Amino acid sequence: MSASPSRLEIILFLVLLAGGLLREPPWRGYSPNQRIEVTTEPLRIAQNLQLRSEFGNPFGAMPTGPTAHVAPGMPFLVWGLMKWTGLGSAGWLAIRFLASIALSLQYALLPWASRCMGFSTMAGFTAAVFGILSKPALEEKWEAHLSGLLVLLLTTSAVICTQRGWPVNLRITFGVLVSLAIYVQPVILVPMLACTAWQAYSSSPVIRRRLLWAWMVPLLALLPWTIRNRILLGGFVPIRDNFGIELYVSFNDCAPVGFSESLRTGCISKLHPNSSSVEAAELKDQGEYRYNQERLRTARAWILAHPQRSWTLIAGRIWNFWFPGLGEQRQMPPSSRALFRGALTALSLGGLYLGFRKTPISASLLISLTIFYPLVYYLIQFEPRYRYPILWTTWLLAAIALTGVLRMAARRARRGPS
Secondary structure, eight states, X not given: OOOSXXXXXXXXXXXXXXXXXXXXXXXXXXXXXXXXXXXXXXXXXXXXHHHHSOSBOOOSSSOOOBOOSSOSHHHHHHHHHHHHHOSSHHHHHHHHHHHHHHHHHHHXXXXXXXXXTTSXXXXXXXXXXXXXXXXXXXXXXXXXXXXXXXXXXXXXXXXXXXXXXXXXXXXXXXXXXXXXXXXXXXXXXXXXXXXXXXXXXXXXXXXXXXXXXXXXXXXXXXHHHHHHHHHHHSSOOSSOOOHXXXXXXXXXXXXXXXXXXXXXXXXXXXXXXXXXXXXXXXXXXXXXXXXXXXXXXXXXXHHXXXXXXXXXXXXXXXXXXXXXXXSSOTXXXXXXXXXXXXXXXXXXXXXXXXXXHHOXXXXXXXXXXXXXXXGGGGTSOBOGGGGGGGHHHHHHHHHHHHHHHHHHHHHHHHHOOX
């Protein structure tokens, strides 16, 4: 199967790219007086790089020094935009365009990616339409949509590599994409390693050796940042070290299921160094690595002491990850958008079955993403953006299910009544 896009796919690419940009215009709300609102950890680090040339001080409560609280990809990218456009209206627009283009490229690439995965161009186009209609938030201050774009490219690359026996040029491409994805969103490492392990187990020794060489690129790419973290933070931190903090604010006496509720009740404000000067001062005194290790032990102890409440929180986070907006606010009816997204999620289960029957290689990657990617997010306080890097898989699987049903119905109609 050729990986080169067809003329139809090029036309669909341009149409869907424009449709995505117009669905959520990055210029909406623009004025010459706009400035970048530095309110998230990646943007604070980017600003700190701009002002002090240091990858540090991610928290709002006080400066805390060098950090690995977030993956380095997004802060360095935003820093580059800040250097080029400044902190004013041009910078504000550039950051919004970054998120909007990353999301729109996912829509635009889905017809081509779907065909490369062994499905159909029409299934990919339907998936893109589903995505545009579901209208995920722009979340321009986070890496969510950039991660989604990289995961889509990485998954397509893995399928093409497998179909062609992992030749050298595709191994290098795959390794580079894995490296970029890890530096932006390291959670993607889990499903990719799981799928690679399964493929290595079921393949010949030649393919196993080629898989090993393909993973040498990201392993080498991890070394500089791991060494940097060891020197500055005093511990083994391959990419980021925030799990202790996030688990601590997610399992305690006042922790709810989601971040928005925690913010509303003031729970997270008392416990996170982003808003608590007490916690930030303790982090600065202990060092970020030791602080995270201690908070991890505290969270584990609370989970063991409160098993029933812990399982309730986990169950609520699992539900909200897959069906956000359905059920957590009983006093309000769910929005039409939440119902639509929930229907796509339910429909995607049928897509997993049909996809596996049609092309097991691609389906195994999609199943791996579905199973392994969300595991860490079942433990920490829910936010809708956590699902955005794999949201395109829901659109594609739902489209596979819908187009499969329509195809079967068309075949039966052509046969006529029996």
